[in-house]
Amino acid sequence: MRKPDIVFMASRDWDSLPLHSHYLAEGFARLGHEVLYINQTLQKWPRLSHVLWRLLPHRKSGRVSSYSREHAVPNVTPVTIWTGPPTSWLRPINKRIIAHTLKAWRNRRPIFVTFVPTYTALDLADFLKPGAIAYVNYHHFEADNVISDLLRAERELVDRCDFLFADSLFLRERITRMSGGREVHRCMPGVYYDRFRAACRGDEVTRRRTIYYFGDIGAHLDLDLYNGLAETHEVTFIGVVNPVARELISSRIRVLPPVSVMDLPSALREADIVTALYRPSEYMLGVIPAKFFECLATGKPFLVSGLREAEPYRELVYIVQDGLTEALRIIEDLSTTESPERRAACDDEARTADWGKRFEQFKTVVLPGENDA
Numbered sequence: 001m002r003k004p005d006i007v008f009m010a011s012r013d014w015d016s017l018p019l020h021s022h023y024l025a026e027g028f029a030r031l032g033h034e035v036l037y038i039n040q041t042l043q044k045w046p047r048l049s050h051v052l053w054r055l056l057p058h059r060k061s062g063r064v065s066s067y068s069r070e071h072a073v074p075n076v077t078p079v080t081i082w083t084g085p086p087t088s089w090l091r092p093i094n095k096r097i098i099a100h101t102l103k104a105w106r107n108r109r110p111i112f113v114t115f116v117p118t119y120t121a122l123d124l125a126d127f128l129k130p131g132a133i134a135y136v137n138y139h140h141f142e143a144d145n146v147i148s149d150l151l152r153a154e155r156e157l158v159d160r161c162d163f164l165f166a167d168s169l170f171l172r173e174r175i176t177r178m179s180g181g182r183e184v185h186r187c188m189p190g191v192y193y194d195r196f197r198a199a200c201r202g203d204e205v206t207r208r209r210t211i212y213y214f215g216d217i218g219a220h221l222d223l224d225l226y227n228g229l230a231e232t233h234e235v236t237f238i239g240v241v242n243p244v245a246r247e248l249i250s251s252r253i254r255v256l257p258p259v260s261v262m263d264l265p266s267a268l269r270e271a272d273i274v275t276a277l278y279r280p281s282e283y284m285l286g287v288i289p290a291k292f293f294e295c296l297a298t299g300k301p302f303l304v305s306g307l308r309e310a311e312p313y314r315e316l317v318y319i320v321q322d323g324l325t326e327a328l329r330i331i332e333d334l335s336t337t338e339s340p341e342r343r344a345a346c347d348d349e350a351r352t353a354d355w356g357k358r359f360e361q362f363k364t365v366v367l368p369g370e371n372d373a
Helices: 020-030 048-055 088-101 119-128 148-160 169-178 193-197 223-229 292-297 308-313 324-332 340-352 355-366
Strands: 006-009 035-038 076-079 111-114 132-137 163-166 210-214 234-238 254-256 273-277 302-305
Touching (some): 006 020, 020 355, 088 119, 163 169, 169 308, 223 324, 273 292
Parallel strands (some): 006 035, 006 111, 035 076, 132 163, 210 234, 210 273, 273 302
């Protein structure tokens, strides 16, 4: 019997640094499903930089675009749909664009998984006539500058979905309220465990000198804290620097360009401590970073601030609540606090977050009766 097709409407292009949608699409494709991966569509009114980014894909603001080349996946077809902003008055035009771009997918009744809760997603569902619809909420949209129609479309999408997911606890509460109490499953970040475990050297706690952060580098980070740490430690950022943050970063901090997820563990090998130090904000309430379990898997001490979602992992990570003085004390005490029991618990948690297990959890919900043998 032919396996059902899967359509992902993603929040990031296939040929970019991967998120949940990449790993889930990869999982289905490797099991023999035909996967259509719809690249990022608009959620806001586009700026000139976005138009240039889309028209000139080789100039993606320094972002790594090597996922699909370095980690080729069979049965995945990426496609870009050139729709306009997802406002109600543009829906007739966007529907025509969808029908023209995806005419080969008419009447195939796929499983439709969307990370994007827009009218464009609803119109895609109308066109595809899917066997089931799943929505994964990864974003606190009320705390972002999205088109107002997105929030209206999201409520309609939630009502229509067969399966609801959220990556963070905060967002699960949000979607549960919106759905009237229907079950909302978790779709959490994961990690290529074996690859990231190779970043561990074993002498990190005794050295305690180098502090690393990887990911987007912007004003959402607690740059004052990082700048303070750079006065006494070697601090390295790996990622793309947002222009608004460029002048706020201490000259003592080394900034390296982003690398692919496959090369990142090697780049982290020299780190003694990994960090995710954010400024508290309404937006950050709903964030569990994609890097969270990657950091745990490295076997290195992991310092966190500004993340409500880190609270369930308080026994595994070091939560910095009182600024530089507390962070320095935590680092100084690592030789006693990083016990073998704590490291073993971190390792166990990272193993449970391996992308293979995350995929199986997702597949069990959306295709509960499928036998892949």
